[in-house]
Amino acid sequence: MKVVFCCSEMAPFAKTGGLADVCGALPLALMKEEVDVCVVMPFYREVQQRNIPFKMLDHDVAVANYQGLDVFFIKNEVFFNRDGLYGTPHGDYGDNLERFAFFNKRVLQLLKDIRLAPDIIHCHDWQTALIPAYLKFYYQGDSLFEKTKTFFTIHNLAYQGIFPRDKFFVLGLPHELNSINGVEYYGQLSLLKGGLLFSDYITTVSPQYAKEIQHRESGRGMEGVIRFRSDRLSGILNGIDAEYWNPEKDTLIAHPYSMNDMSGKAKNKVILQKESGLPVCEYIPVFGFVGRLSEQKGIDVIAQGIEEMMQYPVQLIFQGVGEQRFEDLLRSFQRRFPEKIAVHIQFDETMAHRIYAGSDLLLMPSVYEPCGLSQLIAFRYGTIPLVHHTGGLVDTVMPFKLTNNQGDGFVFTRFDKESLLKTFETAVKVFEDRDLFLDLSTRVMRYDFSWMTSAVEYRKLYQACIS
Ligand code: ADP
Numbered sequence: 001m002k003v004v005f006c007c008s009e010m011a012p013f014a015k016t017g018g019l020a021d022v023c024g025a026l027p028l029a030l031m032k033e034e035v036d037v038c039v040v041m042p043f044y045r046e047v048q049q050r051n052i053p054f055k056m057l058d059h060d061v062a063v064a065n066y067q068g069l070d071v072f073f074i075k076n077e078v079f080f081n082r083d084g085l086y087g088t089p090h091g092d093y094g095d096n097l098e099r100f101a102f103f104n105k106r107v108l109q110l111l112k113d114i115r116l117a118p119d120i121i122h123c124h125d126w127q128t129a130l131i132p133a134y135l136k137f138y139y140q141g142d143s144l145f146e147k148t149k150t151f152f153t154i155h156n157l158a159y160q161g162i163f164p165r166d167k168f169f170v171l172g173l174p175h176e177l178n179s180i181n182g183v184e185y186y187g188q189l190s191l192l193k194g195g196l197l198f199s200d201y202i203t204t205v206s207p208q209y210a211k212e213i214q215h216r217e218s219g220r221g222m223e224g225v226i227r228f229r230s231d232r233l234s235g236i237l238n239g240i241d242a243e244y245w246n247p248e249k250d251t252l253i254a255h256p257y258s259m260n261d262m263s264g265k266a267k268n269k270v271i272l273q274k275e276s277g278l279p280v281c282e283y284i285p286v287f288g289f290v291g292r293l294s295e296q297k298g299i300d301v302i303a304q305g306i307e308e309m310m311q312y313p314v315q316l317i318f319q320g321v322g323e324q325r326f327e328d329l330l331r332s333f334q335r336r337f338p339e340k341i342a343v344h345i346q347f348d349e350t351m352a353h354r355i356y357a358g359s360d361l362l363l364m365p366s367v368y369e370p371c372g373l374s375q376l377i378a379f380r381y382g383t384i385p386l387v388h389h390t391g392g393l394v395d396t397v398m399p400f401k402l403t404n405n406q407g408d409g410f411v412f413t414r415f416d417k418e419s420l421l422k423t424f425e426t427a428v429k430v431f432e433d434r435d436l437f438l439d440l441s442t443r444v445m446r447y448d449f450s451w452m453t454s455a456v457e458y459r460k461l462y463q464a465c466i467s
Contacts, residue, residue, distance in 0.1 A: 001462060003030065004118040005039040006107050008100070008127035009085060010071065014046045016085055016347075017292050018238070018373045019125060019155045022205070025241040026458070027069050029451035033459045038116075040107045042080045042099075043073035061110055074106050086127075089324050097163040100191065101171050104130040108139060117144045120462050122151040126161025129195030130171065133183075136198050137174055149465045152199035154192070156370050157213050157220050158296060161191030186221060196225045201465050202233045203458075205371035206392030210235025218368060218391075236458060237395055238371040239451035245356075245380045247445075252353040259445040262438065265357065265382060272358030275351075276317050276342030285431040286315045288359030288383065290352045290374055293322030293330070298365035298388065303329055304417040305424070310337050312428050317359065319344040319351055356381040360437070361427055365412070365420055369393050375409070376449040382441035386410040386427050388420075396449070400430065400440065408444045 009015055011024030027037040041047075043062060054064035060075040074080075079099040087093045108131065111118065123131045132150035139145050165188050168178045177183055183194045196202060204210045212218035214227050226233065243249070247265070248258045254271050257264025266282060273280045291297045297320070302309075309316070318330050318341070327345050334343040344351055356362070362378035362385045371392030375385040384400075387393040389411050400407035410427040412419040431437050 001035050001120070001459075001466070002116070002118045003027075003035055003037045003120040003122055003462060004107075004111065004116065005037060005122050005124070006104075006128040006131055007039065007041050007124045008103075010039055010041050013041065013050060013052070013066075013071070014044050014085055018371070021240070021373055022153075022155065022238055023124060025239065025244075025451050026455060028067055028241075029239070029455035030459065031069060032452070033455050035455075035459055035462070038070040038072065040072040040074065040110065042103055043075040044080050044085060045082055046085070047073060048081070058113065060106075061113075072110060074103055074110065076102060076106075079103075089322070089327070096161075097167050097170055097189075097191075100127045100161070101130060104128060104134055105138075105172070107131060108134055112142075112144060115144065117146075118148050119466050120149055120151055122153065123195055123199065124153050125155050126159055126190070126192040126195070129161060129191045129193075130173075130183075131195075132198035132200070133173060133177065133194045137177075147466065149200040150198070151201050151203060151462070151465070152195035154195075154202065154204040154213070154370070156296075157192075157204075157218070157222060158368075160185070160193070160220065160222070161189075163189045163191070165189050190222075193222065193225060196222065196229060200232070201461065202226075202229055203461070204233070204235050205238045206395045207235035207237065208394040209370045209391040212368075212391060234457075234461060236454050236461075237392065238373060238376075239449050239454045240373055240376045240380065242380065242448070242450035245377050247357055247381050250353055250357065252350045253357040254354075257357075259382065259442040262382065262442065265441075268354065268358040269360070270358075272317065272354050273315065275354065276315075276344070277338075278315050278317070278342050279339060284313050284315050285361060285428055286317060286359045287361045287363040287386070288355040288378075289316070289318040289320065289363045290355050291320050291364070293320040293326035295323075296367055296369070298367055299326045299329060301365050301367075301415065301417060301420055302363070303333075305421050306333055306337075308417075308421050309424055310340055312425070314428060315340050315342070316363065317342045317344070317355055319346065319348065319355055321345060321347050356383055359383050360431060360441075361386055361410075364388075364393070366390060366393065367415065372396070379408070379444040379447050379449065382445045384409055384427070384437075384440055384444065386423060387412075388415055389413040390415075402426075402430065405436070405439075408440065408447075
């Protein structure tokens, strides 16, 4: 079975969030399942700067081999040779429609050029959501794509690829798609809607999120379209690359450790506290936060409760980049509580590993969360997540109960400051019982959230779709 992954980011080449992790790891796991996969993504400046050994296939297509996987990069000096993938901290690039419409068309042209006839083209999020439509309307009757089916995965329904309707002509799609039956969306255009309507099968990244997005509260206006396609929708939980995120072999942390010997974790905590400019103390619980600074990640609710949180003997270490207002907000926390809060406004892989390894707990009060990878990474490092009961966090974090010592994280259900604070207080209390907390930390390190289970599910779905 031949599968072509089309995506706008892929770790380790270019990453802004979980989408890159998925597109970097799932194809490798599928290869182990005997699926013949390759990936196509844009040749961003960031990719160019990585000095990857690649060969040019055409004047605008490079190919590199990554752990046995062919990755094709589409070059375009004007569209992709920029600092950001989608924009700057001040907002999205004004020509994202042109950039990704170009990319979508060029992917299919590339497959024609190299005569690659896929069984499945697997598209991800709005940036590649028009490929199923282009395939249907441009290549109908083309023998190369005769048997090709398309998959579309929603990684985050909040990002819908919304553009002004008067730009419809840029897409080069048939006129009738400029309507409610096409990519028109409340007087604008949504590229994501193209993926929802024209793909053969839709997946999203957790079973719970697959349910939530069919309802008004989480459907973000797409719930009707999604319900319309619900017989072709599945939620498959994301995994993590368990080799890459492995505290025993992690070269980015100073002291590798395992559940049999947690002494390295304590040493990593000391280093993290020092590197973050905080007092070194093993008895103070360190809450780490690693995430995009967007409304989704719950910084607002943390801001509402920050005064009360600071009444406890705790340390909070944040790392993230994103919207200016959140960067400013975090910096203001640090100025107000320099002994208790450290802030790293940066995208830094090494520091992310050090935070996962050196923290006792992970703070992840996301407003919504399609799947969430940070909590899975945290488990791997024996770091206990404190999360909001939503989306993939429901599927992966079971509320810890003191009464029977069951569960693996601290979960608040109502999304408000009071709920968050109550759960925060419980987490601090449980941390104080050092044996209990150590037991919890080592227990979660046993979990297997590797990609193999998900890869098997995807392979089965691909198979069902083409037979
Ligand atoms: P999302 O996809 O919504 O951004 P996920 O939890 O699914 O959130 O995945 C986030 C991924 O991005 C994780 O691997 C996390 O460690 C990483 N990440 C987010 N922000 C940063 C950052 N500032 N530096 C390093 N890694 C980051």
